[in-house]
Amino acid sequence: MTGNHLLDLANQVVRDALARGATDAECTVAEDDEFSVEVRMREIESLKEAGSRGMGLRVLKGQRVGSSYTSDLSPEGVGRMVRSAIEIADLTSEDPHAGLPAPEELGSLPGDLGLYSPAIERLDPADNISRAKRAEAAAFDADPRISNSDGASFDSGAARHVFANSRGFSGEYRTSHCSLSASPVARDGESMERDYWYTMARDPQGLQAPEEVGRIAAQRTLRRLNPVKVDTQKVPVVFEPRTARSLLDSIFDAVHGMAIYRHESFLAGKLGELVANELVTVVDDATIPGRFGTSPFDDEGVPSRRTPVIERGVLRNYLLNTYAARKLGMKTTGNAARGLAGNAGIGHGNFYLEPGVQSPTRILAGIADGFFVTSLMGFGVNIVTGDYSRAAGGIWIRGGELAFAVSEVTIAGNLRDMLRNIEAVGSDLEYSGSLASPTVKIGDMTVGGK
Amino acid sequence: MRFGDSIFAARFQITLADLNRYLAEALSQGGDYADLYFEYLLTSSIGIDESIVKSAAEGVSMGVGIRVIAGERTGYAYTDHLVPEKILKAANVAAHIAGGPAKIEKFDLNEGRRHNLYPVLTAPTETALAGRVDLVRRADRAARAYDPCVFQVQATYADNLRHVMVATSEGVLTIDRQPLARLSVSALARRGGESPQQGRAGGGGRVSLDFFLNEKTPEHFAREAAREAIAMLDAADAPAGEMTVVLGPGWPGVLLHEAVGHGLEADFNRKGVSAFTGRIGQKVASELCTVIDDGTIHNRRGSLNVDDEGYPTQRNILIENGILQGYLQDKLSSSLMRSHSTGSGRRESYAHIPMPRMTNTFMLAGQSDPEEIVRSVPKGLYCANFGGGQVDITNGNFVFTASESYLIEGGKITRPVRNASLIGNGPEALKYISMVGNDLRLDEGVGVCGKSGQSVPVGLGIPTVKIDRMTVGGTA
Numbered sequence: 001m002t003g004n005h006l007l008d009l010a011n012q013v014v015r016d017a018l019a020r021g022a023t024d025a026e027c028t029v030a031e032d033d034e035f036s037v038e039v040r041m042r043e044i045e046s047l048k049e050a051g052s053r054g055m056g057l058r059v060l061k062g063q064r065v066g067s068s069y070t071s072d073l074s075p076e077g078v079g080r081m082v083r084s085a086i087e088i089a090d091l092t093s094e095d096p097h098a099g100l101p102a103p104e105e106l107g108s109l110p111g112d113l114g115l116y117s118p119a120i121e122r123l124d125p126a127d128n129i130s131r132a133k134r135a136e137a138a139a140f141d142a143d144p145r146i147s148n149s150d151g152a153s154f155d156s157g158a159a160r161h162v163f164a165n166s167r168g169f170s171g172e173y174r175t176s177h178c179s180l181s182a183s184p185v186a187r188d189g190e191s192m193e194r195d196y197w198y199t200m201a202r203d204p205q206g207l208q209a210p211e212e213v214g215r216i217a218a219q220r221t222l223r224r225l226n227p228v229k230v231d232t233q234k235v236p237v238v239f240e241p242r243t244a245r246s247l248l249d250s251i252f253d254a255v256h257g258m259a260i261y262r263h264e265s266f267l268a269g270k271l272g273e274l275v276a277n278e279l280v281t282v283v284d285d286a287t288i289p290g291r292f293g294t295s296p297f298d299d300e301g302v303p304s305r306r307t308p309v310i311e312r313g314v315l316r317n318y319l320l321n322t323y324a325a326r327k328l329g330m331k332t333t334g335n336a337a338r339g340l341a342g343n344a345g346i347g348h349g350n351f352y353l354e355p356g357v358q359s360p361t362r363i364l365a366g367i368a369d370g371f372f373v374t375s376l377m378g379f380g381v382n383i384v385t386g387d388y389s390r391a392a393g394g395i396w397i398r399g400g401e402l403a404f405a406v407s408e409v410t411i412a413g414n415l416r417d418m419l420r421n422i423e424a425v426g427s428d429l430e431y432s433g434s435l436a437s438p439t440v441k442i443g444d445m446t447v448g449g450k
Numbered sequence: 451m452r453f454g455d456s457i458f459a460a461r462f463q464i465t466l467a468d469l470n471r472y473l474a475e476a477l478s479q480g481g482d483y484a485d486l487y488f489e490y491l492l493t494s495s496i497g498i499d500e501s502i503v504k505s506a507a508e509g510v511s512m513g514v515g516i517r518v519i520a521g522e523r524t525g526y527a528y529t530d531h532l533v534p535e536k537i538l539k540a541a542n543v544a545a546h547i548a549g550g551p552a553k554i555e556k557f558d559l560n561e562g563r564r565h566n567l568y569p570v571l572t573a574p575t576e577t578a579l580a581g582r583v584d585l586v587r588r589a590d591r592a593a594r595a596y597d598p599c600v601f602q603v604q605a606t607y608a609d610n611l612r613h614v615m616v617a618t619s620e621g622v623l624t625i626d627r628q629p630l631a632r633l634s635v636s637a638l639a640r641r642g643g644e645s646p647q648q649g650r651a652g653g654g655g656r657v658s659l660d661f662f663l664n665e666k667t668p669e670h671f672a673r674e675a676a677r678e679a680i681a682m683l684d685a686a687d688a689p690a691g692e693m694t695v696v697l698g699p700g701w702p703g704v705l706l707h708e709a710v711g712h713g714l715e716a717d718f719n720r721k722g723v724s725a726f727t728g729r730i731g732q733k734v735a736s737e738l739c740t741v742i743d744d745g746t747i748h749n750r751r752g753s754l755n756v757d758d759e760g761y762p763t764q765r766n767i768l769i770e771n772g773i774l775q776g777y778l779q780d781k782l783s784s785s786l787m788r789s790h791s792t793g794s795g796r797r798e799s800y801a802h803i804p805m806p807r808m809t810n811t812f813m814l815a816g817q818s819d820p821e822e823i824v825r826s827v828p829k830g831l832y833c834a835n836f837g838g839g840q841v842d843i844t845n846g847n848f849v850f851t852a853s854e855s856y857l858i859e860g861g862k863i864t865r866p867v868r869n870a871s872l873i874g875n876g877p878e879a880l881k882y883i884s885m886v887g888n889d890l891r892l893d894e895g896v897g898v899c900g901k902s903g904q905s906v907p908v909g910l911g912i913p914t915v916k917i918d919r920m921t922v923g924g925t926a
Contacts, residue, residue: 040721043522043523044523044547045524046520046523046525046526046547046803047523047525047526047546047547048525048526048527048803049525049526049527049543050526050527050528050529050540050801051529052513052528052529052530052544052801053530056509056512065504065505065506066506066507067505067506067507067508068507068509069507069509069510069511070509070511071512071513072510072512073509073542077510080486080510082511083903084508087579088506088507088508088579088862091503091506091580091583092504092505092506092583093503093504094502095502095504098504116855127662128840148722148723149721150723150799151907153850169564175677185722185844186725191845192723192725192844193839193844193845194723194842194844194845202795203554206551224845227845229921232690232691232692251647262499262500262602262638263601263602263638263646264648265639266601266645271583276899287457292871302794336631340509341507341508341509342495342505342507343504360460375842377840377841377842377847377848377849378838378839378840378849378850378851378871378873379837379838379839379840380837380849380851380852380869380870380871381925382648382868382869384638384645384646384647384648385645385646385647385868385869386645387869387870388853389688389869389870389871389923390849390871390923391847391848391871391923391924393842393847393875407845407847408847408874408875408921409873409921410690410849410870410871410873410921410922410923411923412690412870412871412924412925420769421462425497427871437756441457446690446923446924446925448690448691448873448921448922448924449691449692449921450691450692450921
């Protein structure tokens with residue numbers, strides 16, 4: 001179905017909802033196409049190709065809301081969806097803060113944001129298969145200890161995002177993506193380890209070469225072999241960019257407007273206060289062309305923007321949608337995010353920690369004994385209290401250098417202290433998805449081991 | 451249910467001849483096996499926050515996924531448009547994983563064997579929404595009434611009704627109607643100017659609405675969430691390092707799910723990438739441990755009459771008296787490993803390729819009195835409840851996070867401690883289980899298991915167990 005048709009349909013649904021008694025309405029339509037190939041041990045393991053569409057409606061009747069969605073875009077299916085949302089709105093409560101953005105808040109960034117590349121639709125399945133095979137082969141070729149593989153895959157897809165509301169907003173944009181990953185398995189005696197590497201881009205030209213992906217994946221896997229479990233101790237902990245990203249994820253959860261008004265975050269009520277080391281500047285920017293966190297407007301039709309979150313250690317802004325903004329007596333930051341059904345939640349754009357000046361090598365050089373974290377597992381981050389406790393694997397730092405593999409340990413602390421104890425921020429900001437961080441050193445954390 | 455009575459025949463006018471035609475198209479390029487997975491899914495959800503019912507939603511989605519297996523290769527395509535032209539096109543796309551002339555042309559579809567584990571006449575999704583809105587209002591009131599320190603309550607009720615139909619080129623035709631419902635409550639408590647603490651509880655299953663009215667009421671879950679939040683208000687820093695750990699009964703069965711369950715899924719073992727590969731017949735746990743994965747327990751969240759490949763689920767023994775017995779098999783892995791399906795082929799939806807998954811995973815009860823287990827520990831940690839867990843199946847390291855735990859000092863449960871992760875290594879951790887309680891309990895019905903981007907509902911269970919050595923990731 002063409003974009004114009006879907007946009008017309010969204011506008012029609014909004015009009016139908018108003019005709020049936022809604023005082024306001026907003027309609028989201030999403031259309032996705034996906035292709036994926038997995039290879040393993042140099043052979044194709046699976047090929048998948050498909051497309052799907054769905055539509056969601058949220059209505060207000062005064063201060064009550066109702067939502068519904070359907071994957072059936074026939075006139076009957078859409079009619080049922082509209083009736084359902086209207087009926088549901090009679091069952092919810094009056095919520096004084098419910099409502100759409102003000103008309104003057106609506107809009108869309110102008111110009112081409114580089115989110116869609118037509119090259120995605122011209123990809124040849126044979127080339128895609130070959131990319132995955134080459135990545136896996138490069139991992140095998142890197143070292144004889146890479147004796148097995150959990151596969152390599154190439155994924156690509158295109159999507160269309162359509163949004164219309166009863167305050168006059170009507171907009172759409174397309175996105176494309178492709179990614180290549182490899183997951184080799186290394187064995188040395190009794191030790192068996194797996195790691196991975198991936199590259200993703202809006203356009204196939206933006207991907208790392210398959211050989212590069214395979215080689216890095218192999219390197220990452222090999223350096224995990226024959227790990228030891230260290231004694232329990234307090235030491236400096238260094239997060240490489242890939243694991244440092246998870247710290248950004250926790251900061252995002254802690255500045256999430258819904259968590260703020262519910263007092264569910266250790267950063268609630270801390271605007272204007274020093275919450276992190278002065279080396280720390282965190283920004284949310286959904287306007288950087290071509291990036292995965294970029295969009296012309298958020299999921300309420302508010303233009304995307306750049307919001308400083310932490311500036312030189314001082315908490316400057318929470319990330320808000322219209323609802324959280326009203327609860328807090330503030331303005332939306334254009335961070336509304338939602339699926340097809342329900343009230344808007346909050347998402348981030350390109351959410352990153354600004355790079356510092358030290359190279360990762362320099363950062364390591366100053367550490368006599370420490371832990372370089374290359375993998376993290378588990379869900380032990382409590383945003384309410386800031387308590388942090390996760391399983392970690394990585395490499396022990398001794399005399400300023402990476403010395404030996406470590407696994408089956410925990411790292412623990414409290415995010416309040418961890419943010420203040422960020423003693424170094426690397427110069428190596430690395431983008432792949434919409435969360436990005438350079439190397440980060442935290443002064444000390446408890447490593448739990450033997 | 452008979453084919454003719456199914457929603458797919460009745461509403462979408464799909465006939466047996468249609469199914470034959472789609473399967474023939476799927477195998478037109480010489481594949482060895484094909485299956486069709488039709489799904490029609492109705493969902494509802496209701497949320498309360500700050501005593502205001504802020505959201506309620508209903509939805510419908512549908513589609514068919516078509517899979518073709520040729521040797522070790524899988525071709526997959528799906529469409530959300532249940533009309534012959536689109537389904538045939540998807541079948542044709544999936545077919546091209548094979549390259550050759552068609553080998554099989556006629557499929558004698560017969561309705562296969564299935565259980566009747568959730569004979570729910572009216573699914574919660576089919577009842578009036580107003581009655582379900584009342585559940586979250588009741589939960590909100592009960593959590594607030596529990597203690598004046600409770601200052602924020604959120605409750606979410608969600609249910610769905612999934613109609614599925616699987617037709618395979620081996621002639622299997624199964625139809626199922628799968629209800630599922632869950633009520634979750636979160637409470638925040640605060641004393642004076644201290645930092646708040648959160649407590650969570652929830653439950654449900656493949657049940658009718660009566661379950662929430664008569665068996666496990668909103669008040670039951672609300673009080674449990676509020677109790678946990680209050681209990682954690684006085685929490686001290688958690689200890690760090692290796693120590694004796696006692697797990698309470700129920701949800702702490704997440705230990706089994708992470709430590710052994712995932713590592714025993716056949717796809718990882720067929721590929722030789724699991725820490726359990728090649729260990730069948732070996733001792734991987736203390737002889738006190740017998741671990742079961744059972745998809746046939748009535749009304750449980752992880753149960754299914756048939757799996758998502760059309761096989762009846764079953765009770766699978768994973769570990770018996772400490773010895774590893776077998777893997778969880780789906781269609782593809784079992785045929786490549788010359789074994790048989792254990793009814794463990796599951797998928798998130800019609801848009802996903804099935805793979806071996808757990809259902810309800812638990813450890814059989816032992817002989818010990820739970821109080822005697824705690825008394826036997828001079829110094830250690832008692833974990834009453836957990837959040838989620840994760841495992842690296844290749845090196846076997848796993849983690850799960852205690853959301854409510856206490857120090858054990860001199861054989862007595864004393865102070866609560868802050869959230870801490872517990873870690874171990876799958877093939878080793880269960881060898882340190884030295885006591886197993888007589889109090890097996892299954893969880894309340896909230897589990898969601900994620901694997902390769904696919905989420906499915908699961909159940910867990912464990913009696914009180916004592917683990918002589920486990921690493922606790924606190925700060926003290």
